[in-house]
Amino acid sequence: MSSQIEHQDEQQRIAELEQRVATLERLHDDQILEWARRKQQGHEEAKRRDAREKLETGEVRTIVIQSPPGEEGPDAFAKIEGVATFVDPAGQDLPSGATVQAKLTDVRESSANAIALEVLDDQP
Structure with missing residues (x-):
């Protein structure tokens, strides 16, 4: 019985960690997209100025x-x-x-x- 509870706790902990990793990956992707957007805007602004x-x-x-x-x-x-x-x-x-x-x-x-x-x- 004790090992079954430990296994459930372990599975729950793994699920929580997987959810955290997915959240961090989304945040990282959002930051990369924002960085790329800013770089593109800067490039476009530079092209408009002579x-x-x-x-x-x-x-x-x-x-x-x-x-x-x-x-x-x-x-x-x-x-x-x-x-x-x-x-x-x-x-x-x-x-x-x-x-x-x-x-x-x-x-x-x-x-x-x-x-x-x-x-x-x-x-x-």
């Missing part, structure tokens, strides 16, 4: 590095007036949070390229 209306090739700007080289490719990443900008480090160390003077080398519809001229402050 970076050439804000930036000009040859301009020198002071920027803050958001992602250093190697995290998302060979260039560092920053935003200038909301425009995704890929910054060639030109042999300099460009950690996240570094303030850099950079020259815009190419401005396209939704992004820009620049080259780092000088690291003004490498502390985030």
Whole structure:
């Protein structure tokens, strides 16, 4: 009799755990869908803005590095007036949070390229 009760308790515990796992899987799926939706919205917003209306090739700007080289490719990443900008480090160390003077080398519809001229402050 005791082992039958233990077996029922065990089966009930397994059912509860399976229900928890299913709930966590649904939450995880919802979070992934929300993340994908936000990424898509950001991409669509960027496509609606023309970076050439804000930036000009040859301009020198002071920027803050958001992602250093190697995290998302060979260039560092920053935003200038909301425009995704890929910054060639030109042999300099460009950690996240570094303030850099950079020259815009190419401005396209939704992004820009620049080259780092000088690291003004490498502390985030």
